[in-house]
Amino acid sequence: MVRPYENYVDYLNNTICIPSVQPYIAIDMFAGCGGLSLGFEAAGIKTIGYEMVADCCETYRKNLNSECHQAKITIETEFPKVDLIIGGPPCQPFSRRGKQTGKNDERNGFPAFIEAVRKVQPAIWVCENVKGLPEQNKEYFQNIIEEFIALGYIVEYRVFQLVKYDVPQNRERLVIVGHRGGFQFPEPNEYKVTAGEALGHLTTEIPENAAFLTPAMDEYIAKYEAASKCKNPRDLHLDRPARTLTCRNLAGATSDMHRIKLPDGRRRRITVREAARLQSFPDWFEFSGTEESQFTQIGNAVPPMFAFKLATKIKEYLDNIKGQEVDV
Numbered sequence: 001m002v003r004p005y006e007n008y009v010d011y012l013n014n015t016i017c018i019p020s021v022q023p024y025i026a027i028d029m030f031a032g033c034g035g036l037s038l039g040f041e042a043a044g045i046k047t048i049g050y051e052m053v054a055d056c057c058e059t060y061r062k063n064l065n066s067e068c069h070q071a072k073i074t075i076e077t078e079f080p081k082v083d084l085i086i087g088g089p090p091c092q093p094f095s096r097r098g099k100q101t102g103k104n105d106e107r108n109g110f111p112a113f114i115e116a117v118r119k120v121q122p123a124i125w126v127c128e129n130v131k132g133l134p135e136q137n138k139e140y141f142q143n144i145i146e147e148f149i150a151l152g153y154i155v156e157y158r159v160f161q162l163v164k165y166d167v168p169q170n171r172e173r174l175v176i177v178g179h180r181g182g183f184q185f186p187e188p189n190e191y192k193v194t195a196g197e198a199l200g201h202l203t204t205e206i207p208e209n210a211a212f213l214t215p216a217m218d219e220y221i222a223k224y225e226a227a228s229k230c231k232n233p234r235d236l237h238l239d240r241p242a243r244t245l246t247c248r249n250l251a252g253a254t255s256d257m258h259r260i261k262l263p264d265g266r267r268r269r270i271t272v273r274e275a276a277r278l279q280s281f282p283d284w285f286e287f288s289g290t291e292e293s294q295f296t297q298i299g300n301a302v303p304p305m306f307a308f309k310l311a312t313k314i315k316e317y318l319d320n321i322k323g324q325e326v327d328v
């Protein structure tokens with residue numbers, strides 16, 4: 001398929017914006033800074049966020065112009081009646097980096113998500129998580145699916161390579177959808193967007209707040225790359241999609257951190273705006289809090305462009321239901 005735009009940054013800024021007409025309402029559980037919500041809002045679905053971290057709530061309210069309740073979600077939390085529920089229950093209990101305590105970890109957000117679906121009975125719900133969940137926690141994952149089926153939903157899940165959905169980054173996520181028949185996942189592109197296309201002129205300038213790596217850090221990176229037999233230096237390559245952005249490799253000064261190597265050999269960390277572009281946040285979206293907090297919000301987010309493509313299909317599904325109700 002031919003790319004439907006010439007300039008990625010223009011496409012991003014023109015596509016991920018909030019329309020004045022939004023016929024449906026969603027609850028976003030574990031909303032973070034609102035990456036997932038932003039894609040849904042752009043597709044015409046108003047969102048209400050629930051999130052416990054103050055900076056995230058501030059970012060969400062400021063940009064989405066929507067409510068974000070600052071609260072710790074539990075199975076007791078009450079929600080309003082809405083058309084759909086979306087959200088990414090915390091994935092630390094299941095990620096490869098964590099200890100994989102899974103279902104017994106008190107941070108596990110699935111019980112609260114299932115309870116919310118049970119109480120609200122939305123027309124459709126969407127849950128995103130780490131790609132390894134179905135394999136690495138097979139039994140628990142099957143239990144979750146069975147609980148959702150028992151609530152009366154057809155449950156489908158798929159691991160998505162987000163780079164095939166206009167996200168300039170190699171990032172894979174699991175998406176689980178519960179519906180009552182007739183929902184279709186979005187189809188992948190045959191092309192990929194590179195980091196260079198997404199960053200545009202940002203990389204040709206040295207920003208005022210540039211943070212350069214120290215010689216000791218350069219030395220550490222060289223040793224790390226030699227020891228781990230890293231085939232490609234982990235600097236950002238502008239001619240291909242970026243590596244997965246995470247809170248760890250954005251917010252922490254580790255050997256794995258995202259950085260750009262300048263023609264003079266110096267390396268600088270990518271800025272908050274560059275990280276936001278690689279996660280497909282439009283330029284008008286501003287993050288609250290310290291730099292570390294902003295990087296964490298970005299690394300944790302669902303890329304809004306992917307969320308938009310998924311939400312467009314969800315909206316089609318809701319439109320069809322509405323059409324059928326009118327026909328009756």
Ligand SMILES: C[S@@+](CC[C@H](N)C(=O)[O-])C[C@H]1O[C@@H](n2cnc3c(N)ncnc32)[C@H](O)[C@@H]1O
Pocket residue numbers: 030031032033034035036037050051052053056071072073074087088089090091109297300301302303
């Ligand atoms: C992976 S992030 C969500 C990212 C979000 N979907 C986005 O696209 O920006 C998970 C979020 O859940 C929040 N969280 C974790 N446990 C929570 C709880 N019990 N109640 C409310 N928020 C919680 C964390 O603070 C974090 O911001």
